[in-house]
Amino acid sequence: MQIPFDNSYVKLPAQMFTAQLPTPVKAPQMIAVNADLGAILGIDPAMLTAPEAVQVFAGNHIPDGAAPLAQAYAGHQFGNWNPQLGDGRAVLLGEVIGTDGIRRDIQLKGSGPTPYSRRGDGRAWLGPVMREYLVSEAMHAMGVPTTRALAAVTTGEDVFREDVLPGAVIARVAQSHIRVGTFQFFASRGDMTALHALTDHVIARHYPQANGPAELLDLVIARYAALIAKWMGLGFIHGVMNTDNVSIAGETIDYGPCAFIDGFHPDSVFSAIDQYGRYAYANQPGIGAWNMAQFATALIPLMPDRDAAIEAFTAAVHRMPVIYEAEWLRAFAAKLGIANPTEDDRTLITDLLDLMTKDGADFTNTFATLNTARARDQFLSRDAFDTWADRWHLRKSDDAATIMAQANPQIIPRNHRIEEVINAGRNGDHAPFHALLAAVTNPYAPLTDDTAHFARAPSEDEQVKRTFCGT
Template identity: 70%
Template sequence: MKIPFDNSYVNLPAQLYVATPPTPVPAPVLISYNQALADDLGIQGAPDLAILAGNAIPEGAAPIAQAYAGHQFGQWNPQLGDGRAVLLGEMIDHAGLRRDIQLKGSGQTPFSRRGDGRAWLGPVLREYLVSEAMHALGVPTTRALAAVTTGQDIARETLLPGAVLARVAQSHIRVGTFQYFAARQDLVALRALTDHVIARHYPTAADPAALLDQVITRYAQLIAQWMGFGFIHGVMNTDNVSIAGETIDYGPCAFMDGFHPSQVFSAIDRQGRYAYANQPQIGAWNMAQFATSLIPLMPDQDAAIEQFTAAVNRFGDIYLAAWRAVFAAKIGIFDPTPEDTGLIQTLLDLMASERADFTGVFAHLGSDTARDQFIDRAAFDAWAVDWKARRSNDFAAIMAGANPRIIPRNHQVEAAIQAAVAGDFAPFHAMLGAVTQPFAPLTQATARYATPPTSAEQVTRTFCGT
């Protein structure tokens, strides 16, 4: 297994990271290897279990744990960092894009904060399934290269099988990375980090102000895509916000079944801070924290505060335009206008009033079974009159590319995890095959993944893996 490393982050000031090798595990076994992703990355040879488990450091790697801070549920934590992950190194893929390869669950680091640095099997399989599903849906995301079991139980509420996820990202730089150095008034590291991010992710940005504008745009568009698939991230802390604009850190995440704007799944989100409908405003709040961290780099900080405040205030308009485009496609409108907002919202209000299945409604929309998704069919019929007058001539083709039939439904993810804990990985592999073909016609084998849970199957709470 030859990985063509081309490392750059380790050339930045030393305070941005700590050199940290992964901790070996006793008996690794490969669960899954993403050969298609490996081919895209230019990785040659068969998967090397020792490398993927953290038992061997490949040639050219420069394993490090990255430093960062963050606001967690709105509360400032001045030091977080990679507490259970090691960045093996970077490489340039076949498209010319720089990518990180990270081992998650690879043991203790200087940032572990008394944690064991490990991951148990459930969160590894959840992230593998959901991140690969998100990629198939067309949402910017980290990817799963491989998952292995470690042959070592770890203690959570009980003893659980350990696992390691090999994760690929455009980078693992976060809003919290900037906050870490801004809070310490380390302008040397902050400036080096900013220059690195501009060169790596936003080469057309001339200065920190332009960087802020572009990150805001990319992040607003990302959240609009989440909303369009009924996705709830669950823990939108600033240390979980990728500067590259990718979905990162799949902890207590979930896709909604029955739709309701105030839906929360995360067991630790007791106040609903990161509820579905709150994600856009939290996105703007996170961008305000990013803007604050860039102000020390500006020559006129008073002028920068005014300029950056205006930039953050534009988040809402950027998001609304992206949201309207996402949902317009879901109802077959090619050229949305502001007037379409009301048409979209009326449908969502009807769905919310009945807790209609989010994915099912849009998957059936335009077919003879559309009105069967609602109890109040007269209300749907009334909405459909306006919709049919507005939708594009090729609405069916537009909707087919915007509305998945299959998402990683919570009850099926949990069932796959429970089977895996018992030693049966077949449900995981079957589900992975289904969720990575979300727009494909249903078959006898995949139809069950499009079925909403029964009342007894519903999963109402999800958990972080730490």
């Protein structure tokens, strides 16, 4: 299997990673392979369906030109500092410069233990692999910067969690897997050699317009603020916004206990490990700013005047909410068919969200049907909705229908549908996975008799109230 590797991270100082081969598995079988993404990476589509492909994506065969490694990083986990994390169950095979000129990592997740595993088995079970594949590809289809799924395979081996579960590996692709926690790892150790090298690498790779750490911070903040605004506009909850899960490239990364809101409430939490709601839907913008403060702190040792850097970087972090609010307004105005939003539109949007909160209106279906008579059906207080709608009709643009069709997905990877797919997969049936994948990667298409059921909100007994990361 020929993959046109062009590896750069492996050329950085040796303390930034550990050379690491994946651990072979017993009997891998392909679940899915992403031919469209493979083409962007310059991989011959015929090779993706050849028998050797499953061996590569399972970690049993290392293709020519690969430089397998596990990256070192640290991080704040639920606000608590952990100085030693790293790729505990992932191996970066190498990097590819795609046909679009963008450099990307190809990483195997669930590929076995590494020196950073902290007594873990380094494996993934089928459920989280299916969830990450479905959600990351759906997010890409909805225009959200994200890691992507290149392939998923079962391993033919069991993984032990709360039960004996089928093992799996996902081959995921990202513009890089460098995190805020990567910078924290070296800053906390006072390793200026690695910190300088990492900063230069990130600027050259992701932000060539940046002239030094201060401009890098500004650009990362702007990209991260825009990303969170996109999450909010889709009712998406990441679930584990630890600094080791914050991509410096501004992509959504690490789809562990992630979830989409059904009946709307801003305090929604799904992650079973988020016991106090730190990463609830409404808290995501504030946590984003907190994470950028940690990034700024890690960059301060690079600056010649510490006191001046603290003042400047504090101001940069304080600008993030302003950037976010502008991005949020733009995202939600589009959902209402408003082409040129003003600050007055913010009240119109929040009033709708308040009505949705009061009645538990389905987030996705409210916006998907807003331009139709069916929108009233989402609400118990229909008179209140009608009063709001009268105000909205006076404000929306002439081309509102077109704007809204491009901003409001009809289908998302709903939590209960993902659970159905996982349960079928545990029994060896992957047909539901492929059916849901086809639907969520075409999210803005009008519903048909074959796809309408994917848009249906869960009944009370179908609701998924807790999600798990699978480690």
